């Protein structure tokens with residue numbers, strides 16, 4: 001057990017994966033000698049060799065396409081897209097190809113690829129270093145889409161993703177790389193050292209994809225979220241005194257509907273929260289499923305807390321970000337309805 | 338489980354040197370200035386002599402302008418170029434320091450690459466449309482953009498033309514015919530082709546020019562630009578700024594190991610010029626050639642500017658982690674400002690004293706401009722745009738849900 005931030009935890013997962021399977025390799029922009037712009041692959045090229053961890057041309061479509069070919073050749077590629085905001089040139093290869101290769105070949109071919117990408121705001125990255133595109137991927141059949149909220153889950157889920165024989169979109173909330181974040185940018189940054197989920201086993205372990213986690217049991221309502229907002233949600237409960245049950249989904253596809261529905265059926269009230277824009281965001285899917293399965297248990301309309309329907313504006317980052325205030329207001333509305 | 342041998346047959350390109358090693362630019366051949374021939378700009382592409390492996394250079398070791406590409410540019414123009422390049426450098430230094438003081442979230446310098454943008458802007462007409470990447474601030478400066486406005490953008494303040502929505506250096510300046518800069522690499526190049534197609538469609542003689550880095554040539558959009566430019570013979574100049582590095586990956590990772598970036602033009606039938614990007618006169622002459630060709634509907638030109646990124650990729654980067662610290666000093670093509678200055682002195686049109694004086698004047702102007710810019714606010718202090726403006730310009734008119742969300746945001750702040 002070693003205390004690790006999320007970057008180190010991800011690094012450790014890839015270290016384990018490279019060590020245990022010679023067919024696993026890592027490719028992406030700046031991931032090789034330099035170890036990635038966020039340092040997630042630091043030291044891995046040195047340890048495993050040039051051909052196991054290497055830099056690619058700046059061509060996201062090309063990266064995913066060759067990784068598909070490698071996967072078909074029997075390798076297990078782990079791809080880094082430098083920022084989720086730069087995945088779009090690869091969308092055709094992901095949506096039309098990667099996601100459907102098993103299906104269209106009648107199960108003959110499959111591609112065990114993991115695509116890692118930092119997502120989310122909070123680092124003054126403006127509209128091209130802040131996006132949360134999970135809803136684009138969850139809308140595509142044939143992709144698993146997951147997003148950890150702490151170092152322990154990050155390592156365990158990344159190992160699950162790499163070992164999975166299906167393609168996994170692995171989103172990393174970059175604001176959480178160095179520490180948990182409660183949504184208040186004026187507070188001094190926290191680190192993972194004090195946090196229980198910063199304790200990360202050194203060797204191999206997995207956190208299954210498709211299993212949500214109740215991070216705070218509660219009675220008043222169910223607050224369903226993932227990624228950075230998990231920490232905002234906990235702080236919002238603390239600040240408001242609202243006894244919400246906070247669920248960290250961890251995995252969006254597959255979705256742990258059992259955990260969600262059991263909680264909502266008990267509390268009768270639900271709020272769903274994500275950083276991504278509102279319209280057609282993953283929250284819409286959550287609300288739809290909740291009303292399908294829990295309609296007769298609901299005491300109030302299900303609330304959504306999200307980013308606004310605008311690009312992520314540089315100067316107004318904190319007005320855009322769904323912080324504690326927006327979350328508490330939604331919880332109150334649910335309770336007062 | 339099958340095992341993979343230590344040595345595989347997979348080729349992984351490696352730069353000549355890494356931190357702690359001797360810088361090595363022996364792969365860069367530096368021919369004598371004046372050696373490359375200059376065909377007529379309207380030459381049939383099939384007759385085009387191969388200048389895609391050459392290096393067009395005008396300034397020789399004695400700081401004289403020589404050869405067919407030295408086409409009688411006036412001393413006044415050269416002095417203006419020198420001033421604009423120095424202004425660009427001083428601007429970069431100033432904003433870099435301001436970033437380090439925490440007043441900007443981010444900054445990108447163009448140190449060592451000033452000729453690539455300044456000379457090109459000076460060789461084009463003001464009606465020609467420019468599609469830069471984030472490292473061509475020299476285009477804005479050379480076209481006479483107000484320094485205060487440029488700084489106000491970087492400060493995301495109340496006078497920011499991008500209204501606080503973009504990271505610093507992503508300028509927009511419609512009045513100056515320069516397109517809003519994208520953070521997504523390469524997207525602007527095929528757009529430049531489209532603009533040029535539009536100009537041809539409207540029977541105008543304006544042309545377009547776009548710029549991408551060496552690393553960005555790997556993106557599909559670079560190849561889309563070449564395809565469409567070739568198919569429609571668009572009046573466009575496609576510039577590749579080969580500054581040897583793309584963050585931490587050297588130009589070999591973009592395919593520079595096996596062919597020059599200019600050679601990419603060949604397969605598309607696009608004439609290509611490979612130019613010493615640190616030679617103001619060479620960049621100017623090559624751009625003039627390509628502009629003359631495009632304006633007379635001779636078709637597109639691809640220009641590779643061979644230069645060097647002297648500083649870090651951006652303020653978020655530390656190059657000591659991936660390249661030798663001394664690499665910039667070993668760069669064989671020198672510094673564009675020093676070279677033009679030496680040329681002007683050589684031809685008796687400039688002096689060290691005049692240069693010092695000019696530097697002082699620029700520094701004072703920069704200081705005053707920055708002071709003025711700050712009065713419009715910085716990212717965290719002073720006057721701010723109303724937060725509700727973030728809902729504007731998503732569409733021409735906000736949609737009902739934008740109006741609702743705007744009200745909700747205001748409510749959040751009234752609590």
Ligand SMILES: Cc1ncc(C[n+]2csc(CCOP(=O)(O)OP(=O)(O)O)c2C)c(N)n1
Nearest residue numbers: 086472520521522550551552553582583584
């Ligand atoms: C589509 C896309 N992918 C990745 C990035 C991240 N990125 C920003 S700059 C850069 C390197 C670009 O290098 P180059 O094209 O050589 O231009 P230079 O920075 O050297 O001027 C990368 C990878 C991006 N901005 N957009």
Ligand SMILES: [Mg+2]
Nearest residue numbers: 550551582583
């Ligand atoms: Mg470059």
